Amino acid sequence: MEYNGGAVVAMVGKNCVAIACDKRLGVQAMTISTEFPKTFQATPKTYIGLPGLATDVQTLSEKFRFKVNMYRLKEEREIEPRTLAHLVSSTLYERRFGPWFVEPVIAGLDKENRPFICSTDLIGCINFAKDFVVSGTTSNQLYGMCESLWEPDLEPEDLFETISQSLMNAVDRDCLSGWGAQVTVITPDQVITRTLKSRQD
Amino acid sequence: MADRYSFSLTTFSPSGKLVQIEYALSAVNSGVTSIGIKATNGIVIATEKKAVSTLIDDSSLEKVAIICSNIGMVYSGMGPDYRVLVNKARKAAQAYKRVYMEEPPTAILVKEIASVMQEFTQSGGVRPFGVSLLIAGFDEKGPMLYQVDPSGSYWPWKATAIGKNMVNAKTFLEKRYNEDIELEDAIHTAILTLKEGFEGQMTENTIEIGIITGAVSTKDDGAVILPEFRKLSPSEVKDYLANIA
Numbered sequence: 001m002e003y004n005g006g007a008v009v010a011m012v013g014k015n016c017v018a019i020a021c022d023k024r025l026g027v028q029a030m031t032i033s034t035e036f037p038k039t040f041q042a043t044p045k046t047y048i049g050l051p052g053l054a055t056d057v058q059t060l061s062e063k064f065r066f067k068v069n070m071y072r073l074k075e076e077r078e079i080e081p082r083t084l085a086h087l088v089s090s091t092l093y094e095r096r097f098g099p100w101f102v103e104p105v106i107a108g109l110d111k112e113n114r115p116f117i118c119s120t121d122l123i124g125c126i127n128f129a130k131d132f133v134v135s136g137t138t139s140n141q142l143y144g145m146c147e148s149l150w151e152p153d154l155e156p157e158d159l160f161e162t163i164s165q166s167l168m169n170a171v172d173r174d175c176l177s178g179w180g181a182q183v184t185v186i187t188p189d190q191v192i193t194r195t196l197k198s199r200q201d
Numbered sequence: 202m203a204d205r206y207s208f209s210l211t212t213f214s215p216s217g218k219l220v221q222i223e224y225a226l227s228a229v230n231s232g233v234t235s236i237g238i239k240a241t242n243g244i245v246i247a248t249e250k251k252a253v254s255t256l257i258d259d260s261s262l263e264k265v266a267i268i269c270s271n272i273g274m275v276y277s278g279m280g281p282d283y284r285v286l287v288n289k290a291r292k293a294a295q296a297y298k299r300v301y302m303e304e305p306p307t308a309i310l311v312k313e314i315a316s317v318m319q320e321f322t323q324s325g326g327v328r329p330f331g332v333s334l335l336i337a338g339f340d341e342k343g344p345m346l347y348q349v350d351p352s353g354s355y356w357p358w359k360a361t362a363i364g365k366n367m368v369n370a371k372t373f374l375e376k377r378y379n380e381d382i383e384l385e386d387a388i389h390t391a392i393l394t395l396k397e398g399f400e401g402q403m404t405e406n407t408i409e410i411g412i413i414t415g416a417v418s419t420k421d422d423g424a425v426i427l428p429e430f431r432k433l434s435p436s437e438v439k440d441y442l443a444n445i446a
Binding site for chain 2: 074075080082083086087090110112114116128
């Protein structure tokens with residue numbers, strides 16, 4: 001899990017959610033790319049963040065795209081975030097004794113536009129949170145930052161500030177993450193993804 | 202002509218039919234009648250419980266089966282084939298639940314069962330199932346009633362009958378069905394329709410009725426609660442029968 005590095009965080013606001021990740025891809029100490037975001041869109045209102053071993057990040061993002069598309073074709077509706085969380089969990093547990101080295105984060109709005117976030121461990125144990133979830137090599141630093149900065153019922157603009165500050169300052173204390181950040185804020189009307197410039201070291 | 206192509210399931214006849222499936226449908230049409238009616242707020246499915254002898258303990262004979270909490274099923278045709286399909290349907294519903302932690306929508310379960318039935322029309326050494334199924338379910342799209350045939354084709358219905366008396370029963374239903382029918386009226390109509398072709402005395406022990414009704418609701422954390430399918434107890438059936446006497 002500490003071979004490629006990476007950080008993902010998601011937070012709940014007032015009728016909105018935000019998910020953010022860093023953009024570094026490294027091979028242990030050597031940074032080989034600064035364009036490796038770790039959040040992927042599952043449905044128009046749900047995103048999955050996948051920090052961890054980069055090859056598994058790529059494979060699982062494609063596997064989940066496949067499963068979500070098949071769901072949409074068969075059920076003729078978009079998958080709800082809660083259902084997606086269980087789908088991710090069962091997919092990971094299928095490999096209980098030879099796991100995927102990722103610890104996913106899911107953030108989205110359900111069909112009533114209620115915010116939903118959760119994270120899972122590498123073998124699929126779901127952590128349903130009401131405030132924020134963190135994952136990746138920077139998780140300890142992120143816990144500290146989020147615990148201090150987060151408050152309930154933040155408006156989308158304030159949530160963006162809060163999640164950005166949490167991520168930026170946390171990855172500055174982790175040599176394996178950073179090199180830019182990508183923040184996505186999901187509201188009932190629109191989804192805005194912003195790229196942040198951070199310390200390039 | 203049909204006889205030369207009727208022995209092997211996997212051979213088409215010149216007219217483009219699979220004759221074994223036609224014969225399976227004959228098995229269905231000689232089975233007891235089953236009715237399904239979709240109302241605005243739910244669905245009722247009903248069937249005759251024909252005991253061959255008065256010595257049979259008909260309280261332990263189950264024709265209307267619960268597949269998962271929001272889906273129920275009844276049949277016309279061969280009982281043993283039905284039992285196999287009930288088990289497969291129940292397993293399919295639980296497998297869906299293992300992955301998604303929710304009950305399958307009716308249409309998804311119907312597709313699964315229909316694929317199973319179709320498999321048995323295209324494999325070697327097997328024969329088609331000798332049953333037609335009426336599957337009633339309530340999901341987020343509302344109440345849905347489906348019929349699945351031995352060939353594996355399925356249709357959604359507003360009201361239908363299968364089995365021995367289906368032609369008369371469907372004519373009867375066409376006259377009495379309207380889009381705004383509510384569940385209480387639907388149960389009443391189902392019993393009357395069964396009565397049309399009933400041989401012998403209709404009591405609470407000789408018919409079986411299953412209903413699903415209610416509304417989809419959501420818990421605070423967003424989890425969806427679906428209405429539950431249940432069978433009417435003999436005393437409830439007796440009350441309905443008293444109303445039509």
